[in-house]
Amino acid sequence: MISYNCVPLFIFNWKVGLNSVCSFRIMALPGVKKDGREVKIYENADELSTDLADYVAELSEASVKERGVFAVALSGGSLISLMSKLCEAPYSKTVDWAKWYIFWADERVVAKNHADSNYKLAKDGLLSKVPFVPSHVHSINDTVSAEKAAEDYEFVIRQLVRTRVISVSDISDCPKFDLILLGMGPDGHVASLFPNHPVLEEKEEWVTFITDSPKPPPERITFTLPVINSASNVAVIVTGSSKAETVHLVIDDVEPDKPSLPAKMVQPTKGNLVWFLDKEAASKLDGSKFSQ
16 A cells, blocks of 8 residues: 545545545655656645645745745646645745745736637736736737747746846756646646647747637647756646546556647656546545655
């Protein structure tokens, strides 16, 4: 039997699968690590959200203490709602929000007040509820083409790398964000990096664009894999049974000879990777492949 970090923690019997959950609770223990990844499984989204807030707040405190700033990149989808605990006590008062610099790992090229805008999602669910410094929030230029928006966004990031607001990787010239927070789609996409799309091969650009997204809206900008994999910390947050099969394919390394799903290609070179999963998203994982 293997312990997974939950809030509260449950014991899973891996021989019979994740659906066999003991009825008692014990103290929280570290998450299970596999191939450099830490995998945390929670009974429900509320417990996941609580631990995610702790995780982000701790990284923020450590980064501000070390560098004086915290450079964090967000995605869209359900991620912002799962970060909602940060807007509550104690985090709303104890986190040094003035030291945060906010970026987007991907964004839809739509107006900032559009329902599809990741900026609007973050503003409504997070940015408007805690005391961020407005000039530290770096959204895309939504008045230009996707190509120009990506070019402009990369320019902004390069300027902030020069001034060390964003660190630089010690093994490449890529920016080294303190934290990149990602969701994952049922197809295995992260940010706006979709399966079998040519942008997965991009090695030179930090920010690129697509005009043919498989899901609307079609025009988007996105961090490239080298930037994501240069981060100090990457967290992938996944909930719901509709993504359970993909979680299994990615984490259990099923069919390794086939083309990789984008989520499987998230492998920080020197940073830390943590998967936050609710029980439903983790329901098809093969526990026998894990070891503590």
